[in-house]
Amino acid sequence: MKTLVIIPALDEEESLPGVLAALRAQTPELDVVVVDDGSKDATASVARNAGVAVVSLPYNLGVGGAMRTGFRYALRLGYERAVQLDADGQHDPTDAVRLLAELDAGADLVVGSRFANNDGHYEVGRTRRAAMRVMRRAVKIVSGREFTDPSSGFRAFSRPMLELFAANYSVDYLADTVEALLTAVRSGMRVVEVPVTMRVRAGGAPSTRNVKLVYHYLRLLVVVVTSVTRRHRRPHEEGSSWSPSPT
């Protein structure tokens, strides 16, 4: 089955070569696209030199925007499923195979969770941990399901999921992952969590500081609460677009 690895990347020239090399070594059967989210460094050329496809956004859109671009890329090139993988080396390519196995077992959205089993000691700051707890609670209330790591960016998507997300994907920082999860649940997609181990970042700085983090989580809370009554655009354009139309 035609499978695409989507790597959203912002200023990751240091860690990206390692990630791409690991992918080539461990999962050579998967195609890779790096969505360069308006990087100021050599991210795009590093990826191109590694021989993978690169989509360069003209300016920074955030992970959500980069992912939506990746979803559209996947659909237009006829991919059947996709994996989202971080460019900073947190995610292990061999875990990607396990996520894909869940798709084969019938899931539409597979989320790799840092916290699904407690043996992996993933270090998170105190503010982030508290914010994550509030978020988990909110997600549980809204979706009726418990997700141990709703903001995980290590995910696998079935074709129907790609079609839905190409049309509706949150572009707000942090909201992209959580809102996407709620969108999937509300749309009747089968969502599955799989325990994964995440490594400490290979390079670059963590995305945000505390005060900003609290602000972003508050914003996210508004998104989560309002998502209860949201309606989604139907994925008519991206989904069925591949057959050439007669006119």
Next chain:
Amino acid sequence: MVSKPHLIVGLVSLTSLAFVLRMVRRRQLRAKYSLLWVCVGVGMLFIAIAPGVLDRVAHAMGIDYPPAVYLLVAVAFLLVVVVHFSWELSRLEEKTRTLAEELALLRAGVPAPGNRAES
């Protein structure tokens, strides 16, 4: 009969009206906004010319201090305008985002989806 404050308010209204019309003429303001601000200018001018109207409206609403009615209407109106602009801004951002994504895909040589217009 024309008091000093009314003269001032009238002048301010006329000036803002002229300003809006000038912007429309130079195509710096879209027609849909020009109508809005022209209406506001005319309304202000009307109140400046005929202050008795405001007094009667205030009386009808049971408000003793007529300027309070004026301020209430002004604040409510401005709130609506600001919320509308936030909405418009979000919509515009979504449009530029979509454009940026399409541009990136085009530059990467990815074919456009069919002939149908993108929503």
